[in-house]
Amino acid sequence: MILDRRTFIKTSSLALGYSLLPFTNIYSNTGQKQIGVCLVGLGNYSATVLAPALQITKHCKLTGIVTGSPWKIPKWQKRYNLPDKNMYSYDTMHEIANNPDIDVIYIVVPTGLHAKYAIRAANAGKHVWCEKPMAKTEAECQSIIDACKKNKVKLTIGYRMQHEPNTRTIIGWANSKPYGKIKTVRAEIGYNVTNPAKTWRLDSELGGGAMYDLGVYALNAARYTTGEEPISVSAKQMTTRPEIFTETDETTYFTLAFPSGAIAHGKTSLGKSMHELYVDCENGWYTLAPFSMYAGVQGKASDGTLLTIPVRSQQAIQMDDDALAIINDTPVMVPGEEGIKDIRIVEAIYKASKNGKTISLG
Ligand code: NDP
Numbered sequence: 001m002i003l004d005r006r007t008f009i010k011t012s013s014l015a016l017g018y019s020l021l022p023f024t025n026i027y028s029n030t031g032q033k034q035i036g037v038c039l040v041g042l043g044n045y046s047a048t049v050l051a052p053a054l055q056i057t058k059h060c061k062l063t064g065i066v067t068g069s070p071w072k073i074p075k076w077q078k079r080y081n082l083p084d085k086n087m088y089s090y091d092t093m094h095e096i097a098n099n100p101d102i103d104v105i106y107i108v109v110p111t112g113l114h115a116k117y118a119i120r121a122a123n124a125g126k127h128v129w130c131e132k133p134m135a136k137t138e139a140e141c142q143s144i145i146d147a148c149k150k151n152k153v154k155l156t157i158g159y160r161m162q163h164e165p166n167t168r169t170i171i172g173w174a175n176s177k178p179y180g181k182i183k184t185v186r187a188e189i190g191y192n193v194t195n196p197a198k199t200w201r202l203d204s205e206l207g208g209g210a211m212y213d214l215g216v217y218a219l220n221a222a223r224y225t226t227g228e229e230p231i232s233v234s235a236k237q238m239t240t241r242p243e244i245f246t247e248t249d250e251t252t253y254f255t256l257a258f259p260s261g262a263i264a265h266g267k268t269s270l271g272k273s274m275h276e277l278y279v280d281c282e283n284g285w286y287t288l289a290p291f292s293m294y295a296g297v298q299g300k301a302s303d304g305t306l307l308t309i310p311v312r313s314q315q316a317i318q319m320d321d322d323a324l325a326i327i328n329d330t331p332v333m334v335p336g337e338e339g340i341k342d343i344r345i346v347e348a349i350y351k352a353s354k355n356g357k358t359i360s361l362g
Contacts, residue, residue, distance in 0.1 A: 026061055026101075035323045038064035038086070038102045038126075040093065040117055041109035042072045045131070049294065050108065051080065053315035059323035063101040066093045066117075090117065097124040103326060104129055106158075110200040111207025115140035122147035122155070127326055129319075131158040133216045134339025136207045138347060141340035148336065156322045156332040157339035159220055163318040166297050166307040167224075170279070170288060174227030179302065180282030182262045185225050187218035187277050189292050190251075190269035202248055209248035211237070211349060215268035216342050217292040219349075221277050222256055222264035223341070230256035230264070232360050233345060235352040240271060254349045 026034040037060050039046045054062040064086035065076055073087050086101055096102050105121035106129040107114050115135045121128045128148055134141045134157050148155035161167045173179070190210070200206035201213055223229065239250035251269040258264070267274065275290035277299075284302035291297060294314060299307035311317065325332040345361065352359045 026063070028058060028061070033327055034059055034061045035103040035127075035326050036061055036063035036101045037104045037106055037129075037319070037323075038062075038066060038088070038096060040066040040090075040105055040107050040121070042067045042069065042076065043108065046108045049315055050106070050319075051076075053313045053319065055080075056313060057316045057320050057323065059320045059327060060104070064088065064096065064099065066090060066096075066105075093117070093120055094124055096121075096126060103127060104323075107131060110203075111212055112136050112200070112203075112205055114207075115144055118144045118155075119147040122151045122153055125151055125153065127154045127156075129156050129158060129322060130336075130339070132220075132339070133207070133212050133346065134336065134343055136212070136343070138340060138344045141336065141343050145336040145340065154322075154326060154332055155336040156325070157334045157336060158318065159334045159338070160314040160318045161217065161220070161292055161297075162224065162334050162338075163321050164297055164311060164314050165309040165317075166288060166299055167291070169307055170277075170286065170299070171224045171227075173286070174225060177281070179279075179284035179286060181260065182226055182279060182281050184280045185222050185262065185264040185278070186267075186280075187221040187225075187264065187291070188267040188274040189214045189217045190267070190272045190274045192273045193270045196244055196270060202245065204247040209252075210268045210270045211249055211252040211254075211346055214270070215252050215254070215266065215349075216346065218266040218268055218277075219254070219256075219342050219345055221291060222266055225277065225279055226258050226260070226262050226264065228258040228260060228262065229341065230258055230345065230361055232257045232358050233348050233352055234358040235349040237350070237353040245270075249353075252349065252353070254352075256345070 026036055028034050039050060051062055062080050066088040068090050104127045107118045108131050109117055111133055114130055118128050118130045201208040233254055233256050235254040237249040237252045239245040250271050254266045256264040275293060277291035278287045286301035288297060288299035321333050348359045
């Protein structure tokens with residue numbers, strides 16, 4: 001007898017003795033179960049990347065939106081065939097609690113607002129997907145984790161690289177160490193933004209700055225490449241355009257020391273283009289360059305090994321992985337506990353830069 005997915009999941013989960021969180025009854029053209037996703041904040045990432053990616057996911061479907069800009073609604077409704085009843089504002093998003101079309105609320109607003117809306121989403125009883133960086137402070141991250149635990153919903157952070165197949169090979173090498181012990185990691189990410197728009201990305205209250213916006217990729221890479229948590233950090237922040245970067249960092253350098261003795265040198269900037277992850281080991285080296293762009297992530301190693309698996313959409317892979325965790329009631333790949341670890345270090349980086357001292361991370 002061939003069981004359909006729902007019957008299989010029900011039967012196996014009952015046999016294993018754990019309960020399933022409910023999810024919607026949407027099926028794709030191919031008969032695959034899909035979970036309903038509501039995007040919160042219809043800015044650049046939602047409009048140009050996530051919503052298009054949701055058109056090619058196998059296991060999820062865009063079913064709702066939350067926006068503070070009502071004029072955006074007609075275009076989104078027309079483009080994605082969204083019903084009136086699934087349109088929300090930030091003030092009405094708690095009503096999603098009563099909407100069976102929506103299983104997941106995906107927070108894609110400025111970083112300084114992640115905690116506010118992620119908690120609202122969890123309190124609506126829906127699973128929460130929260131963009132990177134998880135929030136501005138460790139305390140905010142913890143409050144999101146607590147709200148999701150209290151409401152028994154899953155929480156995942158939008159670190160798309162951890163779902164990308166070439167990156168996953170490198171993550172695996174943290175354990176298998178095919179080139180021997182890791183000595184140093186260099187992770188550099190930056191864009192030469194010649195004329196930065198005066199948006200929230202230059203506003204410290206809303207979570208702007210190179211370190212929050214881009215530096216977390218380098219930091220996360222240092223952690224997933226070594227598979228270790230750093231024990232100390234030193235950092236330096238600077239700007240060559242103080243008239244633009246009045247309250248946020250343009251460039252941040254940071255150095256992390258790991259328990260094994262490995263050292264990671266991170267660099268992020270809004271004034272210089274750079275996209276490389278380089279890992280030097282006792283018996284060789286490997287690199288991904290670019291390591292964090294939406295497309296074209298590729299790498300090589302000292303023995304000629306190539307990391308060149310092509311990817312149509314990192315975000316589609318990420319959202320399908322996260323949807324399957326809901327459908328199968330399995331652990332998510334990038335939980336809140338992963339996001340909070342980075343933000344704790346980001347806070348230490350700002351402090352270390354200000355004090356000019358190495359900070360112990362305990
Ligand atoms: P945008 O500035 O383009 O959009 C943010 C949207 O948030 C706005 O359009 C608005 O949507 C909503 N919003 C609500 N309150 C505010 C406010 N006070 N100020 C400004 N906007 C507000 O940002 P992005 O889309 O580029 O980034 C959003 C999030 O996604 C960030 O956390 C960022 O770090 C993350 N991101 C992640 C990427 C990745 O690769 N994983 C890539 C890019 C961004 P509305 O008008 O609908 O209310």
